[in-house]
Amino acid sequence: MPHDAHDHDQPHSLLPSDPALRVKALETLLIGKGLVDPATLDEIIDTYQTKIGPQNGAEVVARAWSDDAFRDLLLKDATAAVSQMGFYGRQGEHIVAVQNTDSVHKLVVCTLCSCYPWPLLGIPPGWYKSDAYRARAVREPRKVLAEFGVTLPDHVAVRVWDSTSEIRYLVVPQRPAGTEGWSVDALAKLITRDAMIGTGLVAGPS
Amino acid sequence: MSRLHDMGGRFGDGPVVPEPADAPVFAEEWHARALAVTLAAGSLGLWTLDASRHSHERLLPADYAVFSYYEKWISALCNMLVEHDVLSRAELQSAMADGEASPLQARRLTPDKVAKVLSSGGPTERESDKKPRFAIGDAVRAGSGQNQMINGGHSRLPSYVAGKSGRIVQYYGAHVFPDANAHGQGKAPEPLYCVAFRADVLWAHAENPDDEVMLDLWQSYLDPM
Numbered sequence: 146m147p148h149d150a151h152d153h154d155q156p157h158s159l160l161p162s163d164p165a166l167r168v169k170a171l172e173t174l175l176i177g178k179g180l181v182d183p184a185t186l187d188e189i190i191d192t193y194q195t196k197i198g199p200q201n202g203a204e205v206v207a208r209a210w211s212d213d214a215f216r217d218l219l220l221k222d223a224t225a226a227v228s229q230m231g232f233y234g235r236q237g238e239h240i241v242a243v244q245n246t247d248s249v250h251k252l253v254v255c256t257l258c259s260c261y262p263w264p265l266l267g268i269p270p271g272w273y274k275s276d277a278y279r280a281r282a283v284r285e286p287r288k289v290l291a292e293f294g295v296t297l298p299d300h301v302a303v304r305v306w307d308s309t310s311e312i313r314y315l316v317v318p319q320r321p322a323g324t325e326g327w328s329v330d331a332l333a334k335l336i337t338r339d340a341m342i343g344t345g346l347v348a349g350p351s
Numbered sequence: 352m353s354r355l356h357d358m359g360g361r362f363g364d365g366p367v368v369p370e371p372a373d374a375p376v377f378a379e380e381w382h383a384r385a386l387a388v389t390l391a392a393g394s395l396g397l398w399t400l401d402a403s404r405h406s407h408e409r410l411l412p413a414d415y416a417v418f419s420y421y422e423k424w425i426s427a428l429c430n431m432l433v434e435h436d437v438l439s440r441a442e443l444q445s446a447m448a449d450g451e452a453s454p455l456q457a458r459r460l461t462p463d464k465v466a467k468v469l470s471s472g473g474p475t476e477r478e479s480d481k482k483p484r485f486a487i488g489d490a491v492r493a494g495s496g497q498n499q500m501i502n503g504g505h506s507r508l509p510s511y512v513a514g515k516s517g518r519i520v521q522y523y524g525a526h527v528f529p530d531a532n533a534h535g536q537g538k539a540p541e542p543l544y545c546v547a548f549r550a551d552v553l554w555a556h557a558e559n560p561d562d563e564v565m566l567d568l569w570q571s572y573l574d575p576m
């Protein structure tokens with residue numbers, strides 16, 4: 146990509162324009178400087194690929210559906226509740242859980258960047274970080290929800306949480322009918338990432 | 352006025368494209384590397400998360416508009432590394448480290464510390480001598496969204512609520528103030544509130560007047576009504 150003189154004011158334009166090569170160049174320089182250990186990079190990647198993801202949030206929601214005392218704590222002090230389960234950490238230092246009801250549906254976005262409750266849901270999906278979602282979720286949440294196949298009746302109010310601070314929001318979706326008596330593990334398998342962002346509903350057993 | 356990152360409410364974007372639940376966490380191998388290099392470099396402790404966000408926001412508008420998500424990460428990281436004299440322009444140009452030992456080597460994140468660093472995080476709640484000025488239920492008006500201390504500085508007040516009226520629905524205690532913390536001006540903690548704005552206050556053509564948008568806003572972003 147050609148750059149004019151002004152572009153060169155930003156050092157990144159000195160790196161290769163192909164993003165994969167751009168990352169490689171920076172990684173190589175930092176390793177060469179002794180500031181980054183390649184084994185550390187592998188460990189970070191493995192953490193978010195295999196250990197931290199929406200399965201954590203699903204465990205929290207399934208427990209909230211099954212245990213009234215836990216649900217009450219989750220809604221009152223979610224950071225304490227999820228910490229009990231070992232889900233505290235980077236981008237989840239201050240968690241607030243918001244519950245969907247028959248009359249109010251909740252949805253989370255970050256219009257300014259892509260803030261997301263990492264310890265509970267992992268790395269955000271591409272659409273959460275897209276311009277379209279960031280721009281539109283606050284102005285036309287119902288149209289956005291329809292693109293996820295969720296159509297809300299007019300009597301259900303929508304509350305959109307724009308994550309502008311370090312508070313991270315977890316949506317507690319409604320428990321579907323037909324799951325009475327199910328184990329926490331079985332319930333957790335029903336709960337999708339999108340339902341915990343608010344762009345999905347939890348479907349019952351078919 | 353704001354910058355391109357402040358896109359809430361903007362017109363013209365196309366549909367949101369959902370992904371299957373089993374889509375890979377990182378669509379490309381280099382996405383994973385970009386995330387890991389950024390976190391590892393961040394752990395050197397040279398900048399705050401707020402400063403890092405501001406470095407994304409300071410990308411040239413022409414770049415911000417076309418860069419993919421992780422291209423923004425890696426480019427903003429590169430700019431910060433040069434600003435903090437960790438890397439030189441000559442090193443970027445030659446793609447070769449200059450061979451001098453960095454005094455920061457002792458801070459390098461080792462693999463055995465990754466789990467601890469990621470599970471410790473960086474909580475932002477602090478004691479503050481600024482007392483809460485508002486109570487739950489109070490009507491408030493949001494300010495301009497411009498950093499009051501630094502011209503063109505970092506702010507977490509999106510333009511779409513600037514000047515709009517809302518009501519306090521929650522108090523979260525005092526938290527580090529990004530407008531100061533992004534610019535090396537200390538943590539400056541102040542009361543943080545969740546503020547609800549009615550859709551028909553924000554938008555000329557609200558989908559449903561009973562819908563609301565909730566934002567977390569610091570006390571100095573708000574005026575009483």
